[in-house]
Amino acid sequence: MTSRDSKAAVAFLAPALILLGFFRLWPAARSLAESLRGWSGAEARAFVGLANYRYLFQEDPVFWSSVQVTLKYAVIASPITVAAALGLAFLLRGKGRRLSFLRTLCFLPSAVSLSVMAVVWGLMLDPYYGLANSILKRLGVPPQPFLSSTNQALACLILIAVWRNAGYWxxxxLAGMESIPKEVYEASALDGASSQQQAWRITIPLLARTMSFVLVANTTFNFVTFAPVFILTRGGPIGSTNLLMYEAYKSAFVYLDPGRAMAMSSLTLLGVLILSIVQLKLARARFEC
Amino acid sequence: MRRFTALIIAAAALVAVSAPAIGATTLEVVWMGWPKNLVDMQLEDFRRANPDIVLDVQLVPFNQLFQTLEVRLASGRPPDVFIVDGPMTASYAERGYLMPLDAHLDSRELSQWFPASVEACRYKGKLYTLPYATSSVGLYFNKDIFRRYNVELLPEDPGHRLAWEQVAEIAKRLTIDASGDGQPEVWGLIIEQCDRPYQVVPFAESKGGRPLSPDGTTSEGYVNSPAFVEAATFYWKLFNDWKVSPKGIMQAPIAREYFGNGKAAMMLGAEWNIAQLRNFSDSEFGLSPHPYFAGGRALTPTGGWHVGISSKTAKRDAALRFAKYITGHDAVATWAKLFGNAPARRDVYASMKDVFANPMWQTLIYEMEKTASPRPVTPGYLEYESVLKEAFSSIQYGADPAAALDSAAKQIDRELRKYR
Incomplete structure (x- = not known):
């Protein structure tokens, strides 16, 4: 690469890097620095080293149950979302008005404002007057408690996440499928491959890059889920939907304990980072060897 | 070209219409999310009398009010005037969010409010807020439901209170599941603010519990004391054992809908329901004094909304004028009529004798004078309330009362450490 090329590269990357730095890296660095400070009182907040982290690890059962809930949420929601997205892509690829209408329909949930969506779901899942229970009643199924049950609330949030994100991914x-050269399919068809074989042997392997991106990005999305919890369950019942970001929010704005909140966010960031690296490595090993 | 000119004129006209009068001060007010039409009616006089002040009143729903205030007050541009839940005065004052008001009110003005309400406005000897309303709680009941199921009506005279144990028995008789689908058509008892310490802590206080250490910085040994655990166990039984109360009805307006529409026979509710229940004209309601535990103390929740001025406001005069108006006789009397909060001013009770002669009001005025027990004074009230609220919500959903309160005590004490 010539020096002119590298200058051009820097120039093209600069706007994105500046925005990334300002809106992502700077806040992350700030939050890391703040996590090393003490409890906010009337006085300026003092440097306390790793005391906030020590508290989280050794004395904070609420944090650990929140970690468990978040892991459960992400581990279940992520693969279901990716599988649903891939399934939809197979079903809805191709040309034609009807298909493009259906694609739009599937994409729509991700275009709706998160809070509006959560409120509407809340109304539908209301245990006493909701649409969901009146449909179940017609089908002869007894009414369900949904968001007010420790056994069902997290499942409802997962369902909502899949509903919202599958169309987006x-x-x-679909874009990945478009980029697979037609010749590959033609050649395999000449060799007598069925469409099922084409899907397994050609489409999915050639979607490897897309797949690893979607997996990583979607898992990250799930780890930082906040709005549905805030609007629908407030972490309850009995902490069963108390995802990490909601606990961090509460710590900062309800318990006025920004040190604990920042320590939790920093640990979440670290966790997501490690998980992403592992996922990327696994995805490469699986699809590119 | 002509179209372009027209566009410019239209834009200029729009700016002219939407901009406030020249020289006017815009006062930003964060207020409780009461119905906007009522708040506007109450503010009509102020707007007319103060054309130089433009009010930007932001009504925030109760459930989001405290978090919204946290974010706004910590920012560089807080609202000029804001509503303060009484016990939050210490918290905001401790953090320097409130302007001290001693210099701006004389003793004659202060003497209009109840001394207890003024006391709740002070922190470390300084006056930081002005009382807007106070409150009390009683046991409302639907006389039609009692008659339909042949249950004797509750006593309605001041001071003649039932024990919680009796109320539980009545609630069991009046929890009616005729269809047998496990979802009663009528619930025995609904608690209006069923997870808020305001209404829940008095259960424990009646058993002899104390909400917090006297210096307001320790909850271990208080919120998980035997009295609290016993009271919380009674509360747990209401939802999980006797199943006389519906789970998950955490919002007061929804609880009121249940009760008003005959889906609950009794409601532990605050004084504003005297006015609010008029919207449900199909049933006849009564009010029995706040129950207590047999052999325990009789006491009732109290305290209410205050008004504070931001220490950072650049519009001190306008803010003071508004704060004095909204806590003044006329605005408070209007609000007592429109919404029904209990005034914290003597002169309003004197000027609205016809309203307060109502037997329900008489019962609650008796409680405010004799049995009212204010919430604990601590700069960490927000943390205390939030953690305890979650604990009671968990207990309602079936969590073990002792374990939930132990965990709450630990968490509250961590958060209160910053004030020691």
Whole structure:
């Protein structure tokens, strides 16, 4: 690469890097620095080293149960979302008005404001007057408590996440499918491959890059889920939907304990980072060897 | 070109219409999310009398009010005037969010409010807020439901209170599941603010519990004391054992809908329901004094909304004028009529004798004078309330009362450390 090329590269990357630095890296660095400070009182907040982290690890059962809930949420929601997105992409690829209408329909949930969506779901899942229970009643199923049950609340949040995100990630898979050269399919058809074989042997392997991106990005999304918890369950019942970001929010703005909040956010960031690296490595090993 | 000119004129006209009068001060007010039409009616006089002040009143729903205030007050541009839940005075004052008001009110003005309400406005000897309303709680009941199921009506005279144990028995008789689907058509008892310490802590206080250490910085041994655990166990039984109360009804307006529409026979509710229940004209309601535990203390929740001025406001005069108006006789009397909060001013009770002669009001005025027990004074009230609220919500959903309160005590004490 010539020096002119590298200058051009820097120039093109600069706007994105500046925005990334300002809106992502700077806040992350600030939060890391703040996590090393003490409890906010009337006085300026003092440097306390790793005391906030020590508290989280050794004395804070609420944090650990929140970690468990978040892991459960992400581990279940992520693969279901990716599988649903991939399935939709297979079903809805191709040309034609009807298909493009259906694609739009599937994409729509991700275009709706998160809070509006959560409120509407809340109304539908209301245990006493909600639409969901009146449908179940017609089908002869007894009414369900949904968000007010420790056994069902997290499942409801997962369902909502899949509903909202599957259509969004479907678009990435569709774009990935578009980029697979037609010749590969033609050649395999000449060799007598069925469409099922084409899907397994050609489409999915060639979607490897898209797949690893979608997996990583979607898992990250799930780890930092906040709005549905805030609007629908407030972490309850009995902490069963108390995702990390909500606990961090509460710590900062309800318990006025920003040190604990920042320590939790920093640990979440670290966790997501490690998980992403592992996922990327696994995805490469699986699809590129 | 002509179209372009027209566009410019239209834009200029729009700016002219939407901009406030020249020289006017815009006062930003964060207020409780009461119905906007009522708040506007109450503010009509102020707007007319103060054309130089433009009010930007932001009504925030109760459930989001305290978090919204936290974010706004910590920012560089807080609202000029804001509503303060009485016990939050210490918290905001401790953090320097409130302007001290001693210099701006004389003793004659202060003497209009109840001494207890003024006391709740002070922190470390300084006056930081002005009382807007106070409150009390009693046991409302639907006389039609009692008659339908042949249950004797509750006593309604001041001071003649039932024990919680009796109320539980009545609630069991009046929890009616005729269809047998496990979802009663009528619940025995609904608690209006069923997870808020305001209404829940008095259960424990009646058993002899104390909400917090006298210096307001320790909860271990208080919120998990035997009295608290016993009271919380009674509360747990209401939802999980006797199943006389519906789970998950955490918002007061929804609880009121349940009760008003005959889906609950009794409601532990605050004084504003005297006015609010008029919206449900199909049933006849009564009010029995706040129950207590047999052999325990009789006491009732109290305290209420205050008004504070931001220490950072650049519009001190306008803010003071507004704060004095909204806590003054006329605005408070209007609000007592429109919404029904208990005034914290003597002169309003004197000027609205016809309203307060109502037997329900008489019962609650008796409680405010004789049995009212204010919430604990601590700069960490927000943390205390929030953690305890979650604990009671968990207990309601079935968590073990002792374990939930132990965990709450630990968490509260961590958060209160910053004030020691």
């Amino acid at each position: 479907m678009m990435f898979f």
